[in-house]
Structures are given as C-alpha cells and as structure tokens.
Amino acid sequence: AQTVTQSQPEMSVQEAETVTLSCTYDTSESDYYLFWYKQPPSRQMILVIRQEAYKQQNATENRFSVNFQKAAKSFSLKISDSQLGDAAMYFCAYKRAGAGGTSYGKLTFGQGTILTVHP
Amino acid sequence: KAGVTQTPRYLIKTRGQQVTLSCSPISGHRSVSWYQQTPGQGLQFLFEYFSETQRNKGNFPGRFSGRQFSNSRSEMNVSTLELGDSALYLCASSFDRSAGKLFFGSGTQLSVL
Numbered sequence: 001a002q003t004v005t006q007s008q009p010e011m012s013v014q015e016a017e018t019v020t021l022s023c024t025y026d027t028s029e030s031d032y033y034l035f036w037y038k039q040p041p042s043r044q045m046i047l048v049i050r051q052e053a054y055k056q057q058n059a060t061e062n063r064f065s066v067n068f069q070k071a072a073k074s075f076s077l078k079i080s081d082s083q084l085g086d087a088a089m090y091f092c093a094y095k096r097a098g099a100g101g102t103s104y105g106k107l108t109f110g111q112g113t114i115l116t117v118h119p
Numbered sequence: 120k121a122g123v124t125q126t127p128r129y130l131i132k133t134r135g136q137q138v139t140l141s142c143s144p145i146s147g148h149r150s151v152s153w154y155q156q157t158p159g160q161g162l163q164f165l166f167e168y169f170s171e172t173q174r175n176k177g178n179f180p181g182r183f184s185g186r187q188f189s190n191s192r193s194e195m196n197v198s199t200l201e202l203g204d205s206a207l208y209l210c211a212s213s214f215d216r217s218a219g220k221l222f223f224g225s226g227t228q229l230s231v232l
Contacts, residue, residue, distance in 0.1 A: 033218070033219045035219070037223075042225060043207060043209075043225050043226045043228075044122075044223055044224065044225040044226070045209060045211070045221075045223035046223070047220060047221070047222070050219070050220060091162065095219035097217065097219075098217065103175075103217070104150065104167050104169065104174050104175050104216045104217070105150055105151075105152035105164070105166075105167025105169075105174070105175050105211075105213070105216065105221070106152070106164045106167065106175055106177070107162075107164065107219065107221060108164075109161055109162040110161075111161050112161065
C-alpha cells in the first residue's frame, strides 16, 4: 500500500520570505501523480500544484514550486514571497496513475503541515 | 462556474441515528469522491461514484454507503452512527478521472453525541 509522510507538523515563515514543506512517499508503482493541497480555515481543500511522475521537470505555479526527487521518493513544496493568505494546513497527496477502478477518485494523503505566516 | 457544494455545513446527531449528506459537483464533472477527515486518522478515502455506480471503495464498514444520481449529484449515508463517526466529510468532483485533479467542497462537519 502507498503511504505519504509529512514529517513537519508545523512550520512558520515571515511574510515575503521563502519556506519549504517536506513530503516523502512510498510506492512500488512507476507511474503516479503527486499533489499539494491547501486547507485554510474555511476547510475547503484547494489544489496548489500537481506533478506527474514521468515528467522530470519540476512543476511550478506562480510562487509555488516543487522539488521532485523520484529515486528518493521525495516531493517538497517551496513557497516564495510568502503572503498572509498562504497560512493554512498543507497536505501532500499521492495517486496511482493509469486506468483501473482502484485508482479512480482515491488520493492518499499525508498527515498535513500547519503553516503560519508572520507579518 | 460554481464550485462543489456540500450541504449541510454542520450536523449534530446522536448515537444510533442515521444521516445523509449531499454533494453537488462542478457542472460537467461526472466523478464524485467522498473523504472522511479526523484529527487522528487524517484524510481517508470512502468511495468514488461515476455514472451512478460506485467504482472504488475505501476501507470503511458497510454502515457507510452512497449513491449518485443522473445529474451527478451524490449523497452519502451513514447508518447506526457511532461516536467515532464524528468528522469532517469532504466531497470532491473531477472531470478527468485518471488525472486525479480533485476539486473539493467545504465539507459537512458531523458531530455524533
């Protein structure tokens, strides 16, 4: 079974600074997707960034970028120029790729990292 | 485009009762998934529905069930509620099932007394 581990229960950053959230995962699959989701106090999970395992290039979305190390099974999220609105719980998630009923709709999530942004 | 809508936002029930939660996906999304979120267990996958059929199921007892209607709206039902069922229940919809991009609602917070 796949597992996702976030070893940092809490992180903090000063506004305008950069912070990196860590995530490791375990899988025997070669093709999969990795995600970072953000959950603010409103409780809605918001997709931040997505990485396809077969792509070597790291995904980037504006101030958010990832460092994907497939061999090490590591997937960290870097937030640049942190803003107060970035404060939230961040979840790393894994999904098996390909067709097949057991992969549809199912993400495996880590335990989350609470990010605090100080003004 | 409207996002994923879940109703109600809060619910209080007592042990032994049953409850039904509702989820309206983003227009055009035909896949709906349900997740349970608790402080202890984190986010756990319950099941996925597509074209009115359950296609994938997580490791939950049979007291947890669901259905999907022809307009892709979905309901989740929990019978014989237990204290441990207290949780945030999140619904997510997707357009491309294989790509894994899920769009979540704000959830229903269920408290079982």
